[in-house]
Amino acid sequence: MTRSIRTLVADDHQIVREGIVRILTDAPNCEVVAEAADGLEAVEKTLSTKPDIVVIDLTMPRLSGLEAVRRIHKALPKVRILVLTVHEDEEYIVPLVQAGASGYLVKDSASTELTDAITKIADGGVCFGPQATRVLAQQFQRPAEIAADPYGSLTDREREVFHLVIEGKTTKEIAAIMGVAPKTADHHRSNMMNKLDLHTTVDIVRYAARKGLLPDPT
């Protein structure tokens, strides 16, 4: 190896973050130049320290990991990003790659897999787990229509309705908030449920929970 790989570690759970930092600092070819405890801090510290690789968790306060990846990649395309997550959720992979991630590793991996992934990515490669690779392969096999979107392929209005539903609003309330007739809100709701293949309100909330889309109980 020529020189040490400069990494930034972003995870909101301090113990998890420290564990990752230790794994990386113990690795012969890595060095940790910065840590971040939320998405916004990750973006800011990436801009200021310009690391080679950002190791980032998906679920973080203030700014989601996905949005952080987007901003980092937009501002500094040369910075490689390895997403470290607990979600095996396939639907996350495509938008993450579109956002600029070079790797996707579930936390349920060995520490050697982490260092291997970083080395590979630093060499200009990419690193995705077997499932992620399969999902990406499927996406390229398909035209491009079903691909995209974190949700499904909901329209703006449908996504609005979706979020209001999981906030506990009734169709009538949703209609009032959106400034349309109850029937229109109902129509968007039905379309949304069809597209996501959901058939009850419980399904909707559970779907949101799996995707990590549930709002904070404010």
Next chain:
Amino acid sequence: MTRSIRTLVADDHQIVREGIVRILTDAPNCEVVAEAADGLEAVEKTLSTKPDIVVIDLTMPRLSGLEAVRRIHKALPKVRILVLTVHEDEEYIVPLVQAGASGYLVKDSASTELTDAITKIADGGVCFGPQATRVLAQQFQRPAEIAADPYGSLTDREREVFHLVIEGKTTKEIAAIMGVAPKTADHHRSNMMNKLDLHTTVDIVRYAARKGLLPDPT
């Protein structure tokens, strides 16, 4: 210190687990005698290796952390248990203490807090974060009525209904599964919602999501 504190680390995410193991092995007075990747394995390895302290995550496959704590404490009351979790959820604390936990630490803590907590617990003490301590204090101030239970203070039938609801079952289906009249299931459902101060199905699922009670989308 007289001798090394023998610990068992249980967490289903390998990277997280390895990070914790490193923190502990780097500590001068600790040694990791076993690791477990799920609740059942945690119980089994605790029985076979008899560590001084079990450091255990709450959300794990096969057997929940809470149930694992119960079994470990029942089988080996001398083994001290430190629960390490991402949940700040207060409702978990009381049942965990009842189950036999000697400490409760959120993962968003410094590594020194972890080693301090283990040292303190190994010395026969307990260790809870400021929030957890406050919750426990409140519980002792109250008579004992609102205290208890991970859920609220639901009866067996109410808890059954609760779980079936968040699995997406309708009242009629729930009644069929439980072998009672629809009216009875409806009655339990209403009682359950009153006790938990929930007023819609969305509320129920969101509540379950916050408590980490949602079933895997099997």
Next chain:
DNA sequence: AGATCACTGGGGTAATCACCCCAGAAATGA
């Protein structure tokens, strides 16, 4: 023995949900 509580059912009702039918206006794109 009496009280309390969980569990079991019944009746009823207003609101909501999930889904079907229909169609016009506006924007986008082939």
Next chain:
DNA sequence: TCATTTCTGGGGTGATTACCCCAGTGATCT
């Protein structure tokens, strides 16, 4: 220009929800 999609509404319907009333059973506790 024509087609598709999106958004906007309407009518209707059966199922479900959330909540009120009522009462008998059995177990437990004092």
